[in-house]
């Protein structure tokens with residue numbers, strides 16, 4: 152792999168940086184408001200408007216083909232953009248783009264591509280993902296929400312849980328069981344549904360950081376047109392797992408990790424313990440240096456994924472490696488930061504005594520869920536062991 156960026160990619164990086172400096176809503180870079188995306192209710196509209204402004208520039212879907220609303224850029228240019236977004240704590244392409252859109256490009260019919268991709272590129276809709284159920288998380292293929300054919304529709308009954316942003320979403324992409332007699336991976340169909348359909352109820356779930364980010368969604372005789380089916384009936388599992396690879400490769404955010412570490416370096420230089428700068432303490436130096444090395448290693452792993460995508464290959468175990476390493480690194484950085492800041496690290500952004508605008512306490516609390524969302528660390532290790540190392544299934 153060639154690690155050098157082209158002069159066009161470097162110029163584009165500069166253009167994005169300058170645009171972000173001008174356009175980022177005031178305070179986001181400090182508070183991390185954008186990083187939380189639509190998590191906090193107050194920020195949803197600002198986040199959506201910001202994404203629409205990026206969409207006008209064509210940046211949400213840089214690497215998509217031009218006929219579907221993209222710019223036809225290469226995967227490495229897309230990665231340069233993602234790095235700048237992550238470093239500046241701005242909301243990047245949403246799950247409509249990097250999960251559903253990327254999957255439709257591979258597995259959608261021409262009709263579905265033309266119907267949805269340009270609208271996704273313009274960020275017309277906010278999307279949510281209806282995969283997990285109360286009794287189906289890691290073992291996703293055991294899902295029980297039913298889809299029964301009736302004329303031109305499927306009639307859906309059941310419920311989905313941990314559905315991020317369902318309370319703001321216009322549309323949902325989801326998995327339903329259409330053949331309960333088949334082997335569990337074989338009787339699943341992938342559908343797109345309108346969240347305003349009669350029979351859908353969204354019940355909020357507030358997380359331990361006090362943020363309403365996910366929900367339980369109930370389906371009571373909800374009619375979804377068959378024309379909204381992605382792939383073939385009962386073959387949705389293969390569409391679903393393609394989408395998971397896109398989801399996992401997009402989660403890591405190593406540039407954001409480097410930005411947090413830079414904040415911690417500054418904190419260690421500016422603050423003292425027993426009359427000496429924290430940065431003089433050998434334990435502080437060692438742990439910060441270790442986190443920086445890990446962030447650099449993770450950056451190279453994410454370059455590997457982007458480079459595979461640029462060559463038209465589909466990263467699978469590589470996506471799991473990046474997801475696993477990135478989310479566990481996020482936890483280690485949050486812990487290192489909390490150790491450094493001490494008791495003040497517990498203060499939220501509303502306190503004038505909160506160092507770094509209380510970002511570390513929010514990062515620490517949200518870092519736990521990062522190793523669950525998109526498939527737990529144990530599941531990623533299982534994929535790496537079997538598909539990466541060729542070990543037998545346990």
Ligand SMILES: Cc1cc2nc3c(=O)[nH]c(=O)nc-3n(C[C@H](O)[C@H](O)[C@H](O)COP(=O)(O)OP(=O)(O)OC[C@H]3O[C@@H](n4cnc5c(N)ncnc54)[C@H](O)[C@@H]3O)c2cc1C
Nearest residue numbers: 280281282283288289313314315520523524525526527529
């Ligand atoms: C912040 C957040 C956002 C989310 N957003 C969404 C969303 O938008 N849409 C959606 O559909 N889902 C979403 N999820 C759900 C997420 O995908 C599931 O939580 C995850 O897949 C784990 O499923 P579970 O919670 O049912 O845990 P379980 O599957 O019950 O797992 C419990 C524990 O057992 C371990 N375990 C289970 N099976 C194995 C195995 N085979 N080998 C080793 N260990 C195993 C797990 O690693 C875990 O530690 C979100 C979750 C979080 C935390």
